[in-house]
Amino acid sequence: MTVTRLEIRPRYEGANIGTWIGFKHLNYLVEEAVLEHLRRTGMPVTDLYHDHGLCVDLVDIDTRILRALRVDDLATAEVSAAEPGALRFAVAIRPDAESAKAVSAKVTVALRHDPRGGESADIPPRLRPYAVDRLGDGDKAVEVPESADPIAFLTEGRNAFGWKWRIPYFYCHFTERLQMSGYLRIMEEVVDLFLADRGVSVKRLLDEQRWIPAVPHSRVTLLDEALMEEDLYTVLTVEEVYKRLTYTSRMDCYVLRDGRLVPTATGRITHGYAELAGRSEWGLVSFDDRLAGALSGAALSGAALSGAALPGAAR
Known part of the structure; x- marks a missing residue:
């Protein structure tokens, strides 16, 4: 070998x-x-x-x-x-x-x-x-109800956050399609937008508690091809909060073609939190009530579990 x-x-x-x-x-x-x-x-x-x-x-x-x-x-x-x-x-x-x-x-x-x-x-x-x-087979496309907003359709009733984004050429390769490193960047950004939307942004927790997110596991799998300058619909869904020590969320990415949402990638990422004890040391911490509530959606109201969306992002 x-x-x-x-x-x-x-x-x-x-x-x-x-x-x-x-x-x-x-x-x-x-x-x-x-x-x-x-x-x-x-x-x-x-x-x-x-x-x-x-x-x-x-x-x-x-x-x-x-x-x-x-x-x-x-x-x-x-x-x-x-x-x-x-x-x-x-x-x-x-x-x-x-x-x-x-x-x-x-x-x-x-x-x-x-x-x-x-x-x-x-x-x-x-x-x-x-x-x-072709990468993937595109056989799992979902029909979007007429006049429905794709993000609202994908996130309704779920502990989820959605984001519509135009695929730029510099996330692509071989002249046409979104590459794996682009999806990794998207995964990082959608988590950042989600945390800010829930009131527990990375900077806020750094400033107020010296906490930083730490990732023990991530996975991204391509299901189909997403092309340069298409709109990508990315949904982050919190799946599990484990003993206030880690939480796992799922990322699903789609493009809209002929009224159908075509899944192009899926993935999961697990986060814990660490407290900085100076420039060189850190230690893992348990989630406090604010963070646990934000991750579970407990602070949100309404069946759609929606909060105030950031510019460029929507539920």
Whole structure:
């Protein structure tokens, strides 16, 4: 079995709270490690695209964060096959070669045929089982009642928050569609908007209690394709608050086509909270009544569980 080992360093952009690296940028390290593994096993992104018309798409990324990484850590990543005969990989990242794992992930890759290059010729036999004409199948689309607002339709009666957003080109790749790293950015942003809408924004809890959100687990799975400049409807639903220690929410993303909401991605993210005890130390805390009530929707009234929406966001 081929195993790729490489040194990898977090990007400065991901050090949003002190020097700790957030979940999104840890997932970026996972993605970077998988792409390097593909290079070393004879499947570099550039050659696959230009020589064979195949686009490398990460279609599932399931990541557990076991300990913190900081911006100057020169981490060691190890990538191996997670399933024989499939483009599914196991990734382990350590702060250094001798330490316990900081990040453990499973990643699935698809090779999507690029329609701009015409018919795909000269695909090597070993790659043909992984080549697809489309990501997902689009068979779970939901009809939207005539004149209904899609966000209101998706969130009515649920402990959920909705957000409509136009997909910009810089969240896309291969000239047309939203990529996995874009969905990770969306997941981070919809949580941020949700917390602000519930009156427990990241800044407010930092200022008032020195609390920061911490993520032990995230997963994003692509179900279909979302295209550049389409409107993406993202819904975050709180699924479970566990013993006032963590809460898990589900992210569902849709595009509206011909009056039908087409699911393009789904995912889950689990958060706890830590209290900062200075520049270098922190410790996990239990949710107080304010945070627990905000997460459960207890402070909201009405069957739609709606509050005052932020600009650019709606229930």
